[in-house]
Structures are given as C-alpha cells and as structure tokens.
Amino acid sequence: MTTVIDAVQELPDKELLSRHAQGDDRAFGELVRRHRERMWAVAIRVLGDSEEAADALQDAFLSAFRGAHRFRGEAQVSTWLHRIVINACHDRMRRKMVRPAVPTDDATLDVISNERTKVSTPDPTGSSDSAMDVHAALGRLPEDQRLALVLVDMMGYRVDEAADILEVAPGTVKSRCARGRARLLPYLSHLRNPGPARDVTSPRGGDRAS
C-alpha cells in the first residue's frame, strides 16, 4: 500500500495526469498537492480576495480534473494549470462585474488584518498597508496588464514563462507590464522609498546650534 503511494509521489506531472485520465483516483490528488500552493498564490494576487481566490481555485481544479484528457503533451502541466487558474480568475472577475457591490465578508477582513499585523512590528515605511494599497491599485488596471504584472513582477516568472501561460508573445507581455507599471505609478509612489524622513521633524536640528 505505502509503496504504491510512494510511487505516485515520484511520478512526473504528465504521467500523473494521464493516469488520472485513465481512472487512477490518487493521481489527481497528488497533482493538486504539488501545485495548489502556487495556484493559490496566483489566484489570491489576481483577485485580491481570499474567498474569491478559493472559489477560483476550486473551479480551476475541477476543470482540470474533468479536462485532463484535453491536456496536450507539449506544454508543461504547470503551465496548463496556470492557464486554467487564470481562466477561472477571469470568470470570477467577470461575474463580479456583473454583480457589483459584493459585501466585504469577514473572511476577507480577517485575511487583510492578518496581512497587516504579520508584517512585524514597527514599520517606518508604513508598508503594512501596502498589500491592500497594491491590490486596490491593481484592481484599476485592465485585466491583461494585471495578469502580466502578477506573473512577472509579483510572482517573479520570466517573461517567456508568462508569455507561455498567457499564450501571447513575449513582447506583448513586456508591453503589458510596461503599461501596467506606468498606470500603477501614481498609486504606488507613496509606497516606494520610505522617503525623506525629515518630513517629520528630525530630532537633530539644523546647523542652528545655539
């Protein structure tokens, strides 16, 4: 028994996916365990809301579960999963626009407040608010630009990896990133550079030693 499970854990993603398509029920669980953290990281950054991200993740893995036979071997499984998650996020965003004024639920607030407190104690840059500020700012971007920035700037993927996931040319990813950054600039400028701390009175006076 255990040896069988061990074997599943050693299999490459592609093999797991094809075993799943052949009816092996453990294979997909292993795939989920391998990729869920990263997929969550994408979804939460794209959607900026843990409840939405959770739903998107669930939609995505269900889609992948059912659509495994549609996976074409030339892509990485992880690339394919990214696409599915991003599509699921896209659907979520679209639905949200149809149904505006989603009340902020407690779960979200808790995540946000956790976000605020965990940035350890005194933070002179005030960056504890930055996660919220950035999410709000990202929310103002066209979706294409937001996705490119999430993958490249936030997740640190290479441009060609992001291009693969988004199924566009690398140059397109670059220009989406560039335009997105330019748009974000006004909202983020207060987050960079703790800035001249002398805005607040410096304890050390000028040269007017008396």
Next chain:
Amino acid sequence: MTSHVDAETLALSAEGLLEHHEEDAVQQHVADCATCAAQRSELADVPQVLAEVSAPPLPDSIAARLDDVLRAEAGNRSGSGGSEDSGGSVSAAEAPGVAGSEPPGDVVPMRRRFGSSHRWINYLAVAAAAVVVVGGGSAVVRNLAVGPTAGEQLSGPAGGGAAESSAHKDSALSYQPLVVRSGTVYTAAGIDEQAASVLDGTDPAASDGSGAPQGDADGSAQDGRAGSSDIPPDVSSCVQSLAGDSGDQPLLIDLAEYSSGGSTDTAWAMYYGSRPGDEAQDSYDVVVLAPGCGTEDSAPEDDVLTRTTVPAP
C-alpha cells in the same frame, strides 16, 4: 523633444520596446530633465514594490475544502459509469473553455448527472461542510503567521540582514525562522552529520542572512525566486502544533527528505535553538518530521521520524 516624457513611454523604453528614434529622443530628454529622470527611477521601483507584496499562504481550510470537492468529484466519476472510460463521459459535461464558465463551484460537480439522488445529498453535505470550514478559516489564517514571515525573509531582496540580529532577541512577533531547501536526505543513522552540515552552511543565528537558500534543489527553480508561496502552510501548522503551550519555535526549517527502509519521502527538519531567543546557540535540537504533522487528528509526536541534538557550528 521639449515636453516631458509620459510614464508609459518611459516604461516602454525601460523594456526596450521603443523605436530607435523615439528611444534616442527619450534618452536625450531624460538626460537633461530631472523630473523625467525621477519618474523613470520611480518606475524602475514598481516591480520591486509589487514583488514585496505578500499574500497569505493557502489556508488549510481551503486546501481541505479542495480535497473534499475533488474527492466528491472522484467518487462521482467512478460511481457514474464504472465501465465507461472516464475521458469520454467527462468531456461531455464541459463547456469549450477550459476553465468552467459554469456557476460557482457550488452545484457544478453533480449537475450533469445527479440521476441518483443519494449522491446529490452526499454532495450537499460536503458543500455545507466546506462552508463551515471556510467560515472558521480566519483562526487558521492567523496561526499561519510563521509561514509568510519566513517567506519574506527568504525572498527579501537585500535589506533585512542588519536588523535581523536584534530582531531575534525581541518578542515572538519578530520571530523569523530561516527556511531552506538544503536538498539533504536525512536518515536516522546519519542525522548528526547531516544536521551539522546543514548548520555549517546555514547558521540561523548568524545575522548576515547568508543562510539564504542553498542551491535550488529542484522545484522552486521554476521562477528562481522563493516566495512566501513556496512554504507549505502545513509547515506552519506543524510548527504551531509542535510548539503547543511552550511556544518554542524553530530557528531554521529545512524542507528536505527523509530516507528509511528504502523509501525516501518529503520531510521537514526543524532546528530549535537550545537557548530560545538568544543569538548565540550552544547546540540545536533537530527534529525531522513527516508532513502531515499538525493536522488535527495526529499528535505531533507521532510524526517525528527522528531527532537529535547537535552542537552549534
């Protein structure tokens, strides 16, 4: 070019996307214009600002809900037509887009084939449980603080180092374990040596941050940047459950493997300082754990694969 260069043009220029003549004009203007030069440097910082935004790790409650939903789906699939090959029957149930353009996960899994009503009820039960779990998620999330903190330290571009040694002394709030993937395969017989060698390369008490991840053994290499998302949330809950009432937290967590009886599995090595909170350590208590420690139905001690105490390097 007399007027200022707009932010978008500057950003495109930074990506090398402008035509030659346009690029030349931008360069010339920026060379003489402090305003545009400043804006260009602000733009250059945007990726950094974005990279530093942390996101909460996947809450256990959501991971569990995912498992439940997929288990229900699997049960559904095997129950729906034993003889039928899964591929065909499943595909029929789906819209062209890969990602379901169907309503929220709620009813989807069963919709196409809830011919048998008991399965339907089953699924509702799962869904109801999932809702409850999500509601209770906040408590879990709060307990995960260890994960993201570690992630920041891991990925933290520059900085951090200097402030760190003093941070160790402070309260639990500033507690930051180093998280590494040393690539070590721990064994019961070799753990002393293995732990010593990991410590050699990564002294968690050292304040210079040199303990950053050694070699990207494998996985995380995909993006070359270890983010908070790379630290399994189960690790955090494991730490929490081990800490129990004592509140002891490891200084170093090695996401590694453990080999025993011919099989090698993922394992987490937690390095506890002998003098909690103190920078100078005489020795480290090392505990190697099987993933799954920290789940509610297993006592943490049951998941200890091996343990030892090694002198500090």
